[in-house]
Amino acid sequence: MTKETDQKIQLPDDLIALLDSADRMPGANELRAQSYALLGSGPGMSAVDVGCGAGRAVAELAERGVKAVGVDPSERMIAVARGLWPEADFRIAGAYELPLADASVDGYRADKVFHELAEPERALAEARRVLRPGGRIVLLGQDWDTIVIDSADPALTRTIVHARADLTAGPRAARQYRSLLLNAGFDELTVEVHTGVFTGPAMLPLLVGLAEGARSTGAITHEQTDSWIAEQRARAEADRFFLALPMFMAAATGPR
Template sequence: MSFLERIEERPGAAELRAESYRLLDLTSGGTCVDVGCGTGNAVAELSAAGLKAIGVDADPEAVEAARVRVPEAMFHVAHSDDLPLEDASADGYRAVRLFHLLEDPVPTVAEARRVIRPGGHVVLGGQDYGFLLIDSADQDLTDVVLLGLESRSVAPRAARSVRDLLLDAGFRDVEVVVHTEVVTDHGLLAGQLAAAAAAAVEKALITQQDADGWLAEQADRGRRDRFLAVLPTLLVGGRR
């Protein structure tokens, strides 16, 4: 839960959520389902905007934390390809930071189309880990470490295919927006850097000595205000 909270509280996360709401293009009183809702940040903001927000997540702990955050909202523990919602019952559908976890995204997109009313809007998105940038004196080593980070996800480059998924499913007016987060505070990403390096060692992509040296360089960059990471997130909106 603390990891999910840190993601949503990072600088730029609120702006990303706001951009996703713009693409949803909903008016007060509408119904919006947030799939992969985590601890309920988006559900809280959608509810505050006068929408009937429904949160769905496969993790019971996340849903319980979300219920505490937004007790007035409705939540379900369910998978994205089997939603406990009626056909054409939602004006909007939002799923951000979900598709890198799915082995097959097609059933999830089909389920989104099922629950959205004709004319309703969908917004899908997430980070494409093939686009991440981290500055380093050894960029080749950094690229390999980032492959370690990719290995921690089922589909680390899924976001680049979301536009195709929506078009293939028959959605119209499909729009792609890139939201770029620039991080210069090493502490915000230190845990993820360590996890990426550990994964690269586990996959035998680099040695432990390589990992230790790379992490030490990144920590030193942080101390000298030289740390830089650029994290693009793709948001893809469409209309049913």
């Protein structure tokens, strides 16, 4: 689900497909629309979408009359975005060094980005730099320690979730959005939590990735990995699969 890293990377086709699948999940359209509303999107507004991935949000903002720029550190992802939305403005860049002039945009949006940043404060300083006085910022993302999965082995599941979370630079960044924004000088803050509930097989790849990530750290064995994945597949086949994924959305206004 990652859309942003601290350096340029090349992304495999399966990850690109997974990101696209996530954008199409039930509730994803509504979540993006809410982020646009909190951004204050409308004709004549300008905005940057940081960690834009395949560019869907940039295209949807443009449909609302927003002059949107999408940035992502992955050359491959930007190439995909340009292929899908050839009329849009996409640029290769990370969150720490945006290719924008000072005080040049009205809005800043980052979706599933900050958990990949080792220095979120640095990214927010850059957000303040490019935002015009009173500009709006919206951050979205999941707390990687807060993923609810039904399993016959809750202890193993807990180990898997936490071990996979520790592979990210900032697994608990979403719960820190409010403090990070306040510390960066933003005000008029709001924080929302939207929980997606998934009961079908579409999210199996996410759970497989969690287990394989935990195994790579040595937290669980190959046998535990295979057994846990097999259980989740069996649950999906028997219509007993359950995953709840809280998504946090924080919005704030920059200094005037």
